[in-house]
Amino acid sequence: xxxxxxxxxxxxxxxxxxxxxxxxxxxxxxxxxxxxxxxxxxxxxxxxxxxxxxxxxxxxxxxxxxxxxxxxxxxxxxxxxxxxxxxxxxxxxxxxxxxxxxxxxxxxxxxxxxxxxxxxxxxxxxxxxxxxxxxxxxxxxxxxxxxxxxxxxxxxxxxxxxxxxxxxxxxxxxxxxxxxxxxxxxxxxxxxxxxxxxxxxxxxxxxxxxxxxxxxxxxxxxxxxxxxxxxxxxxxxxxxxxxxxxxxxxxxxxxxxxxxxxxxxxxxxxxxxxxxxxxxxxxxxxxxxxxxxxxxxxxxxxxxxxxxxxxxxxxxxxxxxxxx
Amino acid sequence: xxxxxxxxxxxxxxxxxxxxxxxxxxxxxxxxxxxxxxxxxxxxxxxxxxxxxxxxxxxxxxxxxxxxxxxxxxxxxxxxxxxxxxxxxxxxxxxxxxxxxxxxxxxxxxxxxxxxxxxxxxxxxxxxxxxxxxxxxxxxxxxxxxxxxxxxxxxxxxxxxxxxxxxxxxxxxxxxxxxxxxxxxxxxxxxxxxxxxxxxxxxxxxxxxxxxxxxxxxxxxxxxxxxxxxxxxxxxxxxxxxxxxxxxxxxxxxxxxxxxxxxxxxxxxxxxxxxxxxxxxxxxxxxxxxxxxxxxxxxxxxxxxxxxxxxxxxxxxxxxxxxx
Numbered sequence: 001x002x003x004x005x006x007x008x009x010x011x012x013x014x015x016x017x018x019x020x021x022x023x024x025x026x027x028x029x030x031x032x033x034x035x036x037x038x039x040x041x042x043x044x045x046x047x048x049x050x051x052x053x054x055x056x057x058x059x060x061x062x063x064x065x066x067x068x069x070x071x072x073x074x075x076x077x078x079x080x081x082x083x084x085x086x087x088x089x090x091x092x093x094x095x096x097x098x099x100x101x102x103x104x105x106x107x108x109x110x111x112x113x114x115x116x117x118x119x120x121x122x123x124x125x126x127x128x129x130x131x132x133x134x135x136x137x138x139x140x141x142x143x144x145x146x147x148x149x150x151x152x153x154x155x156x157x158x159x160x161x162x163x164x165x166x167x168x169x170x171x172x173x174x175x176x177x178x179x180x181x182x183x184x185x186x187x188x189x190x191x192x193x194x195x196x197x198x199x200x201x202x203x204x205x206x207x208x209x210x211x212x213x214x215x216x217x218x219x220x221x222x223x224x225x226x227x228x229x230x231x232x233x234x235x236x237x238x239x240x241x242x243x244x245x246x247x248x249x250x251x252x253x254x255x256x257x258x259x260x261x262x263x264x265x266x267x268x269x270x271x272x273x274x275x276x277x278x279x280x281x282x283x284x285x286x287x288x289x290x291x292x293x294x295x296x297x298x299x300x301x302x303x304x305x306x307x308x309x310x311x312x313x314x315x316x317x318x319x320x321x322x323x324x
Numbered sequence: 325x326x327x328x329x330x331x332x333x334x335x336x337x338x339x340x341x342x343x344x345x346x347x348x349x350x351x352x353x354x355x356x357x358x359x360x361x362x363x364x365x366x367x368x369x370x371x372x373x374x375x376x377x378x379x380x381x382x383x384x385x386x387x388x389x390x391x392x393x394x395x396x397x398x399x400x401x402x403x404x405x406x407x408x409x410x411x412x413x414x415x416x417x418x419x420x421x422x423x424x425x426x427x428x429x430x431x432x433x434x435x436x437x438x439x440x441x442x443x444x445x446x447x448x449x450x451x452x453x454x455x456x457x458x459x460x461x462x463x464x465x466x467x468x469x470x471x472x473x474x475x476x477x478x479x480x481x482x483x484x485x486x487x488x489x490x491x492x493x494x495x496x497x498x499x500x501x502x503x504x505x506x507x508x509x510x511x512x513x514x515x516x517x518x519x520x521x522x523x524x525x526x527x528x529x530x531x532x533x534x535x536x537x538x539x540x541x542x543x544x545x546x547x548x549x550x551x552x553x554x555x556x557x558x559x560x561x562x563x564x565x566x567x568x569x570x571x572x573x574x575x576x577x578x579x580x581x582x583x584x585x586x587x588x589x590x591x592x593x594x595x596x597x598x599x600x601x602x603x604x605x606x607x608x609x610x611x612x613x614x615x616x617x618x619x620x621x622x623x624x625x626x627x628x629x630x631x632x633x634x635x636x637x638x639x640x641x642x643x644x645x646x647x648x
Binding site for chain 2 (some may be wrong): 002009032095098099102107110111114144147148149150153154157160161167270
């Protein structure tokens with residue numbers, strides 16, 4: 001494929017009003033991109049119109065569900081670059097409402113790829129993916145993907161379609177498997193997007209942070225680093241047809257993370273044992289080997305966990321009312 | 325779980341009019357099972373009413389599609405044992421009609437498991453699965469499942485749901501990953517079920533067998549051995565929640581298999597190079613390590629390729645008119 005130039009590119013972001021989508025939109029404006037955001041604003045997902053406060057008059061927004069193929073086809077027709085970030089992210093919801101997860105994370109992904117194949121086969125696609133429970137650490141790309149919930153199974157199918165449509169239909173797709181991504185504009189109403197969201201809310205509202213377990217070590221990817229990873233993937237032809245892991249700057253235990261977040265404001269922390277049904281789908285330790293992506297693109301995460309958490313808490317101290 | 329006794333058991337077989345389903349039905353009658361066969365008789369799949377010729381008055385048949393959840397729920401309600409064999413099997417069709425494959429091999433499987441969870445959580449399930457392109461040989465259960473087509477992706481999701489519903493919802497499911505299964509009652513109209521089908525048809529109709537490539541080595545599972553494997557799985561509690569490979573008695577190259585089939589009747593063989601779009605989804609060599617299943621159940625394949633091919637050709641010499 002030819003080199004993608006971001007400058008002035010027509011870009012579509014599905015899930016564009018979410019945590020990563022809105023950060024990406026903001027960054028793409030630096031390259032004078034023509035940015036179209038699609039988002040369902042499904043109340044259980046990560047989309048929030050306040051996430052584009054300040055850039056709202058510089059992007060186009062189309063509120064629709066990626067399950068609506070008819071509308072999507074028209075929006076896809078002349079886009080050059082598709083950041084495909086829409087998804088149902090809640091592991092718990094995927095177990096209680098498995099068909100909604102299936103429709104969004106699996107069926108709609110196949111619909112979208114079929115639409116691209118039929119009407120816009122030259123579009124460049126970067127797809128966001130997640131992992132299940134790791135068998136060894138750090139998790140590299142050879143690690144078998146072991147789903148521990150319906151969400152995991154459907155996300156694997158969605159990822160596989162993207163790679164298959166490259167291999168068989170020459171669609172220029174790249175899959176990025178992200179570790180826990182956090183930052184300003186994440187969902188804090190509950191833990192549906194990331195557990196750190198509900199921690200932030202509890203801290204701000206004077207309730208203790210509930211730490212389930214606490215020994216689990218994880219890496220955390222600051223949202224601006226995630227956005228840069230998507231841009232690096234889209235503009236590096238060598239990433240086409242491949243799957244890469246994207247990790248965070250630091251690995252930290254959940255207990256230490258809770259202390260980092262609560263201590264500055266004298267917030268309380270409550271350590272808890274997992275109840276049975278949550279333990280079944282907890283993934284335990286998780287951290288990433290993203291050396292393949294660093295080598296391919298030169299990208300690396302730049303925002304450490306301390307700085308990222310400080311920026312995040314500062315954002316929600318000013319703006320929490322738009323998120324709860 | 326408690327030991328399953330086959331004697332008099334209420335058994336449902338989805339895809340019950342197909343190659344394996346009908347052989348299994350016949351065998352289950354030896355145990356006085358109450359056998360209900362569900363089959364869509366979709367003209368592109370393997371179902372054929374002639375497959376139950378001779379036992380038709382001893383089984384119940386319900387012509388319906390497993391995508392029809394309402395009908396399925398009622399049929400599932402009091403079954404003790406479910407052999408879940410219904411599926412879209414054509415790799416080529418899965419690429420040209422990806423949504424039908426998705427609905428049957430993925431969506432309907434989740435529907436069926438949800439129905440079991442809700443109305444019959446004690447049912448014992450054995451699910452049939454297939455593999456993609458192998459990375460090493462023989463293929464054991466640790467082998468990563470690498471889909472090479474839409475069918476492969478959806479079958480993996482279907483398999484994963486079965487294991488997940490065991491792990492999380494205590495549904496008693498076992499997954500059997502079958503190698504190429506053949507024998508009397510297979511589809512011979514075309515290569516949609518197995519390429520050996522069209523070879524049989526061409527031989528009988530005086531046309532040459534077309535061998536694409538020919539060096540590929542495969543193992544072949546005779547249908548009665550496959551049926552015994554399903555019965556062994558269902559009656560061995562230690563197989564619950566697990567995935568097993570099921571191989572055939574012999575490994576043979578496609579060129580040698582063609583000779584084995586054509587020589588007795590002086591049939592012609594035509595060696596051909598793969599056209600581009602077929603090579604993309606051919607899986608090359610494939611043979612199985614099924615030692616885990618042999619150890620767990622005592623099962624082993626008993627019908628060698630020579631005997632199996634002879635029986636198969638004899639069956640179609642007498643009955644081809646019901647299959648073309």
